[in-house]
Amino acid sequence: xxxxxxxxLHGTWRSPYAKRVELALKLKAIPFEYVEEDLNNKSPLLxxxxxxxxxxxxxxxxxxxxxxxxxxxxxxxxTWKNSPQLLPEDRYKRAKVRFWTSFIHQQLYxxxxxxxxxxxxxxxxxxxxxxxxxxxxxxxxxxIFLNGTPSIISNGSMGILEIVMCSLLGPxxxxxxxxxxxxIDPEKTPLIFSWLEAINELxxxxxxxxxxxxxxxxxxxxxxxxxxxxxx
Amino acid sequence: MxxxxxxxxxxxxxxRRVIWALxxxxxxxxxxxxxxxxxxxxxxxxxxPVHKKIxxxxxxxxxxxxxxxxxxxxxxxxxxxxxxxxxxxxRSVARFWAKFIDEKTRTLWEFFxxxxxxxxxxxxxxxxxxxxxxxxxxxxxxxxxxxRIGVADLVFGMVIHMLVPLEEVxxxxxxxxxxFPRLHAWMKNFSEQPTxxxxxxxxxxxxxxxxxxxxxxxx
Numbered sequence: 001x002x003x004x005x006x007x008x009l010h011g012t013w014r015s016p017y018a019k020r021v022e023l024a025l026k027l028k029a030i031p032f033e034y035v036e037e038d039l040n041n042k043s044p045l046l047x048x049x050x051x052x053x054x055x056x057x058x059x060x061x062x063x064x065x066x067x068x069x070x071x072x073x074x075x076x077x078x079t080w081k082n083s084p085q086l087l088p089e090d091r092y093k094r095a096k097v098r099f100w101t102s103f104i105h106q107q108l109y110x111x112x113x114x115x116x117x118x119x120x121x122x123x124x125x126x127x128x129x130x131x132x133x134x135x136x137x138x139x140x141x142x143x144i145f146l147n148g149t150p151s152i153i154s155n156g157s158m159g160i161l162e163i164v165m166c167s168l169l170g171p172x173x174x175x176x177x178x179x180x181x182x183x184i185d186p187e188k189t190p191l192i193f194s195w196l197e198a199i200n201e202l203x204x205x206x207x208x209x210x211x212x213x214x215x216x217x218x219x220x221x222x223x224x225x226x227x228x229x230x231x232x
Numbered sequence: 233m234x235x236x237x238x239x240x241x242x243x244x245x246x247x248r249r250v251i252w253a254l255x256x257x258x259x260x261x262x263x264x265x266x267x268x269x270x271x272x273x274x275x276x277x278x279x280x281p282v283h284k285k286i287x288x289x290x291x292x293x294x295x296x297x298x299x300x301x302x303x304x305x306x307x308x309x310x311x312x313x314x315x316x317x318x319x320x321x322x323r324s325v326a327r328f329w330a331k332f333i334d335e336k337t338r339t340l341w342e343f344f345x346x347x348x349x350x351x352x353x354x355x356x357x358x359x360x361x362x363x364x365x366x367x368x369x370x371x372x373x374x375x376x377x378x379x380r381i382g383v384a385d386l387v388f389g390m391v392i393h394m395l396v397p398l399e400e401v402x403x404x405x406x407x408x409x410x411x412f413p414r415l416h417a418w419m420k421n422f423s424e425q426p427t428x429x430x431x432x433x434x435x436x437x438x439x440x441x442x443x444x445x446x447x448x449x450x451x
Binding site: 064070096098099103 | 291294296297325332
């Protein structure tokens, strides 16, 4: 039947969460159909597949939908057991990776978004908080990886942590341009800096990144929109 | 040594769900009651330097923080009486609900902290959240996990030992037989499970605690 084994990803190029799932599917070389959703005009299918959040990404496999990017990635890793393994085999390491994935996903994302959408004192506060959290992650890398060296540097492998880092901070140079401040300083957070360099060098990451101008325009739009509504 | 320790705080829903998981699986562990928030032990701060919070599970000397991460770890190390289904799709659904309920039950607290119009808004919001959970999460199942208790049940479990006391202090009731019949039935089924029943903080103790706290013990 048509539905059997068919994989469809509902996403939008604007969403870093959809980007994560796209990376996971492509890393595992899983063929899939991509449906670009217009968030101002969501398809009836999307609303049917994700009635709780009504958001992208949604992965549909064998006609069954899964929402929430991290749930989707774990599903992908459990269903397609080919390399690369996106989460470690060892239970304790897996718990550590889940912990740090959650940290990046919740803490870093939220603070970055606040910094992007705020101005003046509120923005300064958010940026300071972002730097502090990046320091925490920098320290954490020594706990996650042997010698603090991510596996992507030692053996080129990309897993869930790299996926989440890539979707958030892959375009950090563009974010710095829009915000007018330095986010990733090689002197303050050298491990994170080299981690991101290695991630951004991957052909897959380069191929799947939208053109810089498009990303900059989107970041500027998000920022201006937020500033407008906050001062209204 | 493969000894298990749990750092927790008796009224906290986050350590409570870990206690339930360990008890359901019959895992022997040492429980360390932390004096939250003003007197956290050095050990806790050493084991969870990032968030400095409970719960922390320490297994064979190795610490794990974040309750949902801990629950997954427990289920993997002690797979009997599973908290997650075997089927990958069913697992993704269970994880989705555990995350959704975890996220939303954090906002369930707001009606307690607020007053006036903001409180009314928070109360209305709670009804909407519970409606979504009842309709899409629980549906016609006995538990979120199906016939047996699963991770999402342990996460939603905060309603029996925390929401009920919060409601009493504020004077509002959310889950009733006529407002949320299925959630109401769930509360009865969940709280009657022997392991859960024997491991719930005393209701009046929680009420007294809520009336006197001057700090925020929610997330």
